[in-house]
Amino acid sequence: MHTMSRRIVSSFTLFLACSVFAVVLGQEAAVELSTADRIAALEAQLTETNFAFDNLALLFFAVLVAFMQPGFALLEAGLHSAKNVVNIFMKNFIDFAVAGLAFWAVGFSLMYNRGNFFLNGYESSFAPTADFFFQMVFAATAATIVSGAIGGRMKFTAYIIFSIVMTGFIYPYMGEWQWGGGWLSERGFYDFAGSSIVHAVGGFAALGAVLAIGPRLGRFTGGRASAMPGHNMTLAGLGVFLLWIGWFGFNPGSQLAFSTSGDMTAVANIFVNTNLAAAAGAVAAMSISWMLFKKPDFSMTINGVLGGLVGITAGPDVITGLSAILVGAIAGVIVVFSVLMFDRLKVDDPVGAISVHGICGIWGTLAVGIFGGANLGVQALGTLSYSAGAFVAGFVLFYILKLTVGLRVTAAEEVQGLDVAEHGIEGYTTTDYLGDPVVLKAAGD
16 A cells, blocks of 8 residues: 555656646746747837838928928029019929829829829838828929029910929939839939939920020120129028028938938938038139139029039939039039020020039039949930930920910010019019008008
């Protein structure tokens, strides 16, 4: 009996030990499963957080780019006569409004081959609507470059048609060549934020438009260019400050990734390189104008800022430090001599858009081949393709408008000013408010 009791106790002890061991193993498995679940949950949360941050950053940069629209409006208004201020602002407003509709309905799908007209069936690392909005503000920028070059003499109805075609078809079709994975992308063409795709396209479309519409009345008389200075340099200068700030959305936002330390370092570098080029463009244009005209010319200086910004836009991620300064400085010099050249050629561009965006856009794209390691031949092919394509498209479109709906206002309307002739309102009040009969009667009472 004693032996049997020991056997029973031993068996019970073994059973108890096995049971305890099984419980311990089950607990460890449960702990391991719980840890794995936690890791999976953390990874999912990190993915969600990165997605939210990337989209928020992209929309923030898009808003900065949107600030370029009032920047262009102020710059163009300041460099035109006071009688055309409302017309200038109307064109800039309509560019942004039309881009918001035409690029949504047609342009985005045409440019990126993504989804249908309403962003369905679209795949991206961003929310489709965030990606669309960022690209839309670029389209509006390309269109509004043309606005200042043909200011003071174009029918507003014709301009609306141009804006629709530009933002819905011309810019998206040509943008697809590179950013949509088209033939230039396949050849290794490099244009980070659009020296050619946005600015050369806008600048050379403006050249085609200017040649189709002709110069302002009295601009070229007796074989010489007559100065027609802008009415308000304060507006022009404020506009360029807004554009300078907006460019910190244009270039850094084109990084299109913001959630890692590497991405943010790249964004910070792009900020600095963009600013270096703008500053160098301003100093270079001021210095050259000072030597040529014996005074530091304000309009040339602010165009030097823009020339430097356009020049660095193709490669702000690969053209750094001293190279960025050289790119901006050369662009500032180019602007001055290009504006003078177009004056001698009797090409009437009141704001210097062709020089700033077109010529400096070419320079900036080539600069990526010189300073940024891209193939110079491919860069030349790409920028000349964009420039020639935009020039032909701009000229043909404006010439068709000339033959159909009419392109230019009458001479009397041009002399009167487009604010009243086209919009029925003056940009500035010419009568003293205190002399208004209603105010005088109220004072008498």
